[in-house]
Amino acid sequence: MYSFDLNAPLKLRIDEIQKNEFVFLKLSTELNSTDESINIIFDSLTKKTDRLFFSIDNLIDFPHIKEYEAKFPIAWFGVPVMVGSNQQGFNSDHTVYSNIDSLSLNLFDAQKNQFTDQQKVIPEFNLSGNHYQLGPTIVEFFDRYKLPFAFLKIEGLPDMQQVQYFRETFESLRIKGFKGKIYFSFNNAHLDEWNIKTYNTFSGIQTVHLDLSNKCTHSCVFCGLWGPEFIDEMKSRTDDGVLRPDVVNFMNRQMPYQRAIEILEALPDTVKAVQFGGAGDPLTHPQWLNILARWRARGFKVEVLTNFEYPSKEELDILHELSQGRRNFDFMINVSAATPEVYKIIRPRQSQATFEKVIANIRYSRNLRIRDGYGLTFTMIHIINTHNFREAVKMVELAHELGTGVWLKPLEVHSDIHKKYTIPKEDYPLFQKMMKQALLRADELKVKIVLREFLEAIAGDI
Numbered sequence: 001m002y003s004f005d006l007n008a009p010l011k012l013r014i015d016e017i018q019k020n021e022f023v024f025l026k027l028s029t030e031l032n033s034t035d036e037s038i039n040i041i042f043d044s045l046t047k048k049t050d051r052l053f054f055s056i057d058n059l060i061d062f063p064h065i066k067e068y069e070a071k072f073p074i075a076w077f078g079v080p081v082m083v084g085s086n087q088q089g090f091n092s093d094h095t096v097y098s099n100i101d102s103l104s105l106n107l108f109d110a111q112k113n114q115f116t117d118q119q120k121v122i123p124e125f126n127l128s129g130n131h132y133q134l135g136p137t138i139v140e141f142f143d144r145y146k147l148p149f150a151f152l153k154i155e156g157l158p159d160m161q162q163v164q165y166f167r168e169t170f171e172s173l174r175i176k177g178f179k180g181k182i183y184f185s186f187n188n189a190h191l192d193e194w195n196i197k198t199y200n201t202f203s204g205i206q207t208v209h210l211d212l213s214n215k216c217t218h219s220c221v222f223c224g225l226w227g228p229e230f231i232d233e234m235k236s237r238t239d240d241g242v243l244r245p246d247v248v249n250f251m252n253r254q255m256p257y258q259r260a261i262e263i264l265e266a267l268p269d270t271v272k273a274v275q276f277g278g279a280g281d282p283l284t285h286p287q288w289l290n291i292l293a294r295w296r297a298r299g300f301k302v303e304v305l306t307n308f309e310y311p312s313k314e315e316l317d318i319l320h321e322l323s324q325g326r327r328n329f330d331f332m333i334n335v336s337a338a339t340p341e342v343y344k345i346i347r348p349r350q351s352q353a354t355f356e357k358v359i360a361n362i363r364y365s366r367n368l369r370i371r372d373g374y375g376l377t378f379t380m381i382h383i384i385n386t387h388n389f390r391e392a393v394k395m396v397e398l399a400h401e402l403g404t405g406v407w408l409k410p411l412e413v414h415s416d417i418h419k420k421y422t423i424p425k426e427d428y429p430l431f432q433k434m435m436k437q438a439l440l441r442a443d444e445l446k447v448k449i450v451l452r453e454f455l456e457a458i459a460g461d462i
């Protein structure tokens with residue numbers, strides 16, 4: 001979600017907005033409605049996104065609102081609605097009972113009437129006084145006007161009493177099974193803290209993880225699905241020595257394209273980040289690029305867990321363009337080797353050329369980033385095992401050369417047959433030393449180490 005509150009400029013750049021990104025616009029109080037710059041703002045924003053929300057503090061300042069409505073494809077208009085102006089409520093058994101604030105309905109109707117397309121008008125609730133009316137009034141608004149969503153305006157840091165009010169309101173709505181989408185006004189600098197204080201059930205999900213594909217062509221020895229020994233082990237458990245059909249089905253399972261888009265469309269604008277990962281490689285999905293592009297267009301931070309062998313130069317060019325925006329487009333690449341020789345040992349069914357291809361893909365994208373000043377960001381994952389722990393320093397040096405971060409990730413044992421890849425006791429002192437050296441080298445070269453504190457704990461006080 002993008003916020004242009006021109007009274008509290010957030011230094012956001014219009015050219016960073018993505019096509020389907022929700023943009024919240026509130027004009028500076030100093031701007032006059034006859035000011036030509038308003039036209040320029042509407043024009044540039046509606047050319048960037050078809051999901052512009054124009055928040056209006058006072059409709060009296062916009063006597064010609066219908067002209068803006070006709071001239072620019074503004075998706076929604078937010079109007080202020082005071083709630084809690086009269087009547088007493090009472091509180092019993094953690095459930096709040098009260099009457100609807102009918103004045104707020106009148107206030108909203110009066111403002112809606114000033115628009116041509118009244119479906120586009122969205123209330124921005126502002127609590128005044130009696131908070132017992134807020135919950136029932138919200139429910140009535142959603143029922144009566146079939147609202148797609150609404151805003152709750154909370155200016156600045158709420159005091160303890162307000163926190164308590166909102167906590168009670170949200171709890172009573174939750175008990176009633178209310179499912180409407182309510183967003184807080186996000187020009188509140190303390191929004192995250194406030195969400196926690198109120199146990200806010202309506203702030204919405206922020207991070208999503210999606211598995212597109214169980215397929216993978218790599219053969220990482222430690223993999224709990226595609227590891228060659230793991231597959232042999234599964235075969236050995238059947239009478240005829242072939243994989244069971246349900247296992248084969250599982251290994252080939254992919255999310256239908258339409259499903260990936262339906263999930264995307266159902267997500268609220270509170271989402272900030274998505275990770276594509278899972279048991280297989282997301283880039284084995286036949287429509288992976290299209291899916292990533294659609295998700296990226298919502299303005300999310302996108303993180304992809306992949307071996308990064310598959311993209312062609314043309315696809316890397318497209319990914320590079322999709323990286324524009326204020327949130328990162330990050331590839332977490334499972335390399336697990338700093339040299340082609342060890343790469344081949346880690347992946348018996350791949351060749352050393354595969355390693356060269358992966359490194360060339362990262363290098364190519366890195367060069368685009370240097371050229372344009374924006375681009376994909378990368379983290380190389382080195383899943384530490386008996387074959388590769390001696391390469392930790394080399395991995396850091398490779399990361400430095402390629403401009404990536406490094407995650408020296410401890411091996412998870414997914415099957416008993418993989419236990420042999422964990423560092424044996426007698427090598428543990430050497431392993432600790434290697435991790436310590438890798439950390440020191442990363443400091444020298446200014447390479448970012450993911451979850452550094454875990455490695456520091458492993459390295460101990462050597």
Ligand SMILES: C[S@@+](CC[C@H](N)C(=O)[O-])C[C@H]1O[C@@H](n2cnc3c(N)ncnc32)[C@H](O)[C@@H]1O
Pocket residue numbers: 216222223224277278279280281282305306307332333334381383409410411412413414
């Ligand atoms: C199963 S992989 C699938 C994605 C992709 N094919 C890849 O290799 O990165 C998902 C994530 O788990 C990590 N991973 C795989 N096997 C692991 C293991 N035995 N221990 C720790 N991490 C592992 C990979 O680095 C990757 O980030």
